[in-house]
Amino acid sequence: MDGRAVAPAAGTVLNALATGRGSAFAIDLETTATVELTTDGEVVGTVAERPEADTGLIERCAELVLEEYAEDAGLAGPVGARVRTDSEIPMAAGLKSSSAAANATALAALDALEITDAVDRIDACRLGVRAARDAGVTATGAFDDASASMLGGVTVTDNASDELLAREEVDWEALVYTPPEQAFSADADVAACERVAPLAALVEELALEGRYGEAMTVNGFAFCGALEFPTGPLLEALPDATGVSLSGTGPSYVAVGDRATLEAVRERWADRDGTTRLVATRTDGTRTT
Numbered sequence: 001m002d003g004r005a006v007a008p009a010a011g012t013v014l015n016a017l018a019t020g021r022g023s024a025f026a027i028d029l030e031t032t033a034t035v036e037l038t039t040d041g042e043v044v045g046t047v048a049e050r051p052e053a054d055t056g057l058i059e060r061c062a063e064l065v066l067e068e069y070a071e072d073a074g075l076a077g078p079v080g081a082r083v084r085t086d087s088e089i090p091m092a093a094g095l096k097s098s099s100a101a102a103n104a105t106a107l108a109a110l111d112a113l114e115i116t117d118a119v120d121r122i123d124a125c126r127l128g129v130r131a132a133r134d135a136g137v138t139a140t141g142a143f144d145d146a147s148a149s150m151l152g153g154v155t156v157t158d159n160a161s162d163e164l165l166a167r168e169e170v171d172w173e174a175l176v177y178t179p180p181e182q183a184f185s186a187d188a189d190v191a192a193c194e195r196v197a198p199l200a201a202l203v204e205e206l207a208l209e210g211r212y213g214e215a216m217t218v219n220g221f222a223f224c225g226a227l228e229f230p231t232g233p234l235l236e237a238l239p240d241a242t243g244v245s246l247s248g249t250g251p252s253y254v255a256v257g258d259r260a261t262l263e264a265v266r267e268r269w270a271d272r273d274g275t276t277r278l279v280a281t282r283t284d285g286t287r288t289t
């Protein structure tokens with residue numbers, strides 16, 4: 001039995017490393033996961049075109065789905081899985097590659113068990129967050145990123161309790177700049193982020209009022225300061241972009257707004273090393289294919 005699912009990346013409105021509360025929105029860059037069930041009881045993961053990538057997250061995610069649901073799906077005896085991801089989201093770039101990989105794997109595993117409709121999306125998402133904590137790839141669990149990728153739209157969450165505080169569908173274009181470096185969330189300086197907690201509380205207030213653009217921009221300056229990323233890309237997008245921020249724990253930056261504004265920002269960001277992409281925001285989240 002085989003299953004397959006596709007999950008989108010996300011950009012940041014509020015980084016949760018300061019207060020445990022975070023906010024993110026889905027964007028149109030995707031990770032596909034395929035899960036093939038086996039009877040050998042082993043779970044083995046591979047990442048297409050990245051033989052050196054750490055497969056712990058997707059393996060733990062498939063294991064948790066099998067532990068939780070294989071019996072309900074009517075499977076007896078040892079059940080294993082071969083999991084494979086294929087992704088256009090750069091890894092450890094701040095664009096929630098880990099959340100997309102976990103969500104796509106969780107839904108593909110449920111698809112392989114033929115029980116996708118019996119499990120709430122948000123529960124499948126929480127299972128991916130558990131896997132991320134177990135695999136040690138996250139600071140807070142990143143339920144903000146994972147919920148945006150699973151449900152689409154913008155979400156605001158409490159990552160301490162994995163609670164969804166708000167979700168809304170937005171219709172922006174997003175411009176994504178990714179420098180040629182990686183920054184793993186598990187290595188981020190949480191103590192430095194906690195110093196900007198008063199600003200994070202303000203960003204949360206703005207986000208819960210639906211003022212996502214302003215929220216993002218305040219988040220951008222606060223977390224560029226805390227995590228020591230340059231503010232140049234933020235200034236190059238202002239004052240015209242609706243919002244601009246460091247995404248996740250960096251090194252990518254995401255600006256939102258209308259297409260004409262973002263085209264102008266793109267020209268400025270194009271002078272920097274790395275890649276700049278104009279993408280749509282996504283309201284539909286993770287889905288089986």
Ligand SMILES: Nc1ncnc2c1ncn2[C@@H]1O[C@H](COP(=O)(O)OP(=O)(O)OP(=O)(O)O)[C@@H](O)[C@H]1O
Nearest residue numbers: 085087092093094095096097098101184185248249
């Ligand atoms: N396509 C993928 N397939 C399998 N595992 C992946 C994939 N993408 C990311 N991961 C897992 O997630 C880890 C990177 O997680 P990390 O949170 O640092 O990156 P990110 O999610 O891109 O960044 P951020 O949380 O700042 O947006 C990788 O080491 C790997 O374990």
Ligand SMILES: O=C(O)C1=C[C@@H](O)[C@@H](O)[C@H](O)C1
Nearest residue numbers: 016022138139140142185248
């Ligand atoms: O690992 C984590 O807990 C997180 C990583 C970043 O993406 C943050 O933006 C997110 O809010 C939390």
